[in-house]
Amino acid sequence: MKVGFIGLGNVGGKLSGSLLRNGIDLTVHDLNAALVDDFVARGAARGKSPAQLMRDCDAVITCLPSPAASDAVMQEMLPEVTEGKIWMEMSTTDEAEAKRLGAMVIERGGAAVDCPVSGGCHRADTGNISIFAGCDRDTFERILPFLTTMGRRVLHTGELGSASILKVVTNYLATANLVTCCEALVTAKAAGMDLNTTYEAMKISSGTSFVHETESQVILNGSRDISFTMDLVKKDAGLFYEVAKRNNVPLEVAPMLVDIFDDGIARFGERELSPNIIKRLEEATGLDILAPGFPPEMLDDEPEEPGYEVIPQGKEQQAAE
Structure with missing residues (x-):
């Protein structure tokens, strides 16, 4: 399955890096050409536009700084959404906005997921971050291999919008x-x-x-x-x-x-x-809150490990009953 990734900033660059590092067929796009050049040098394909990514990829991930940016990108991608396409919104956005944009994708036969991450950029860099995913169960199972490549703990939160x-x-x-x-x-x-x-x-x-x-x-x-x-x-x-x-x-x-x-x-x-x-x-x-021996930035010292789905406490018992 081919994956497109739009938004190579602090978080997106690290999440997409995990996909690339683990052999996913990846096409990337960002307004910052230097960020794209770096990914192309490491083996990713260069995306020409959001529309081209949606047309040529099976799933497109967006990781953008604001709901307005996500909306602008979606308007470009939407004409290329067809049956079976998947849009994965990894930006931190509003629940109502995730549902609004997702409904447009679903109306055209695609699937929509809001799947933001939590746990810090240092864990996004090593694939050890946590990921929430809001979507129907069938879609969740289709994208779980990508989610467990980008993150360690993956939680299916319910319907679209719940993850946001x-x-x-x-x-x-x-x-x-x-x-x-x-x-x-x-x-x-x-x-x-x-x-x-x-x-x-x-x-x-x-x-x-x-x-x-x-x-x-x-x-x-x-x-x-x-x-x-x-x-x-x-x-x-x-x-x-x-x-x-x-x-x-x-x-x-x-x-x-x-x-x-x-x-x-x-x-x-x-x-x-x-x-x-x-x-x-x-x-x-008038105080300086400083002390010796602390690092200038956080690095994840845990080794990268395969991700897995987190089952909410009590859910297994509830299902059995």
Whole structure:
């Protein structure tokens, strides 16, 4: 099966790299010609346009920075969607938008999947990232070999759009945790604690998390480089907030997080690295939250392993009953 991949940025470049590294017949397209040149040098085919990828490939994956970008690409691809074609949306997008675009594909005889990833760019690079997939079961089983090539843990979340809901839910949790980690580190420093010791206390305690064990390290190094920017955090937090509002959930913390990142963007710029949200507190206290011995960027030290489908807890028992 031939796969087309559109969007070779921080995440897309790593996901498509896993496909190429594992022998998938891959055609790539991106507005940045240098990124495409690199993939062609490594054995991928050069795509001329989104329309050409949809015409010549069995499945086309999009991994783009915004719902508007996905819509623009879909409008180019749509005339080439025919029976049996598959569109896989790996961008972080709105549930309603995934359903709207997917309906256009399905109407023309194709299949649509929203399949965003979670777990950090360093795990996307090694094929160890987690992937959510929203689609019918038959389509899921058709694309599972590609998903388990790009990721280690693959979760079928239900119908089209469900994966996008869970993606913004998990990104919201990561954002909330980033802000609380920043507050914890600054407060510990202000109280006279050694930050290396503080990091370990948080890591071995009930206060630990994936965010602490990754983003706190690049915060303490000073690089703050987690390959994610404040505008993307604001976008994802806004998408989560919209899901809640559509379902009449009266959130309290989410609006505060949006305000915090609005302030961070106003101070430092929308393309500022997201962990530098801690600079708001560093400036307010006059403290530098730095410590020796931490890396400038996160690397996945786990070996690449074959992916597998994750079965939700309780589902097997439910099916048996």
